[in-house]
Amino acid sequence: MRLLHNYHYAAAMILFCLGLHTVIVRRNIIKKLIGLNIMETSVFFFYISLGYLKEGIAPIRVGGAEPARMVNPIPQALILTGIVVAVSVTALALSMVILLYRQYGTLDVDRLMREEEKGEAVGGGEV
């Protein structure tokens, strides 16, 4: 019964696991990044659902609005920061993907790792 009542938490966890699965299993690095974003979105969803209230009102104390009906604003404020962080991580990661694609000509993780073994055979990370 508790799970039915808190179905949004379950949904967030399912999304989180899907995202983690994508990050770990997919071989294409763009897909890995999409998985990363799914994970992030699931956590944002979890936070926002924490503060959600049915028929809640904005937390502004004007004209005797009662605090018990107000939506909790803290998770929303936190998630604004979280979204900024997520955007910058994604931007940095995508710029690295561009560099990788230019230098290796592939987006496949397995192939990148094979290149690594070859690189080590001739003397490691030359500068």
Add this chain to the structure above:
Amino acid sequence: MGAWRHFPILMIAIPLLGAVLLPFLGYVRENWVPYAAALPLGASSLLGLLLIGRIPSDGYLSYHMGGWEPPFGIEIRVDYAGFFVMLVVCGITMLSLLYSRRYISREVSPGRRTAYYVLFLLMSAAMIGFVATGDIFNLFVFMEILALSSYALVAITGNRNAVRAAFKYLLMGAPSSIMVLLAIGLLYSATGTLNMADLSARIAESGYTEVLTVSYILFVIGFGVKAALFPLHMWLPDAHSIAPSPISALLSGLLVEVCTFALLRITFSVFTREATALVGGTAEAVGVAAAAAVLYGGIMAILQKDLKMMIAYSTISHIGYIFLGLTAFTAEGLTGAMYHMLDHGLAKACLFLCAGNFIYVKGYRRIEDLRGAWREMPWTCFAFAVASISVIAIPPTAGFISKWYLILGNVKAGKWLYTAVLLTGSILAAVYCLRVIYYMFFQAGGEGKWEDAVRDAPPSMLVPVWLLSLGTLFFGVFSYLLIPSLLKASAYLL
């Protein structure tokens, strides 16, 4: 209320401000940037030094951002253990910055040098803030600044191996950050607060045991990846060995330790002793992983042919030591863990900077190229030897003191197996360090390897190396300056 109460926040704010202003200077005069970058870091180190003696070893200094009272506003909470780590961070970042100028001018292309110093300052500010903050969401924000700047710094040279290592680091680091964010959300849902002191009071009375357990496990995995705890360490050897040497020194000497410290903070200041039943099982698992890390890191270090790769694997082994100190749950173990953060920071930074000297002067990365190196580069080689002694934990160095307390802590907790692991770790360290020293000092140089009258590295690169290696000796001989206060601080944390 004296002005010194504002020092902790200034220590964070000044490098951040410097990082914002530096690009403008870089646009006008790029050559001045390395000197200008030293100013904000120097200022925060100075403020840190002025704070010495003002932080009680069994209390804390609390600063309320913007004057908002703690449970609602963001609190900067500096206790003795945190202050100790802040000083270590200031000192080592300062020395690596001094070292950077010559090294970076060769290895990083001109257009990126300003970016290097900006990221360097961001990373230092984030590390200081990460240790000082008393608000758990703020911890996440500083962790992300730290992580983003370190991903970018690993890739700063822009060559293919560096970008690949940085991407590997990012692919492991970013999910771990999200796990920490989820853990913070679970904590918030169970307690309704974000302030660490408030959290620790409410966790004890909160009934949501399952939620708290899941949250703690997520914290351990999240920070475990960042700190490269054994099964989650895959990113470390590549990232640490391919990054420019001053950055390797920061990553290996500070970043992993600061993340370990965050886990210490979460375990002892947030979940506290009352919740030990909650975290007990997880702590056991962390202990097993740490013991495996000591052995795995040591054995892999012995097998390496690349000098920086060897030092990176040695870091994995040493992170295991620090975690074994935490999981002992005794004051001695915690003291050993914190002293090991100092000692490992100094010694590892020194080893990486020495490796950087070899790369700078001769371009040698492989251990066998170092045959007979001491004839040409005696200063670098002797500094390397001193730092290695500290890594092995031979008496006059700080490594011995920290190892002693780690072992004492584990003996007091009755964990004999871990004591044996710690001792084995020393033997493994002796094997991989003495092998390099043997090549350096007791083997003749190969044909034409060292003939073209190279002298040692320039003074701006030798001075930081020597200060670090003398630091390991100083804190080994004068350990009585710190150990009693650290013991008290550990008892306070427990």
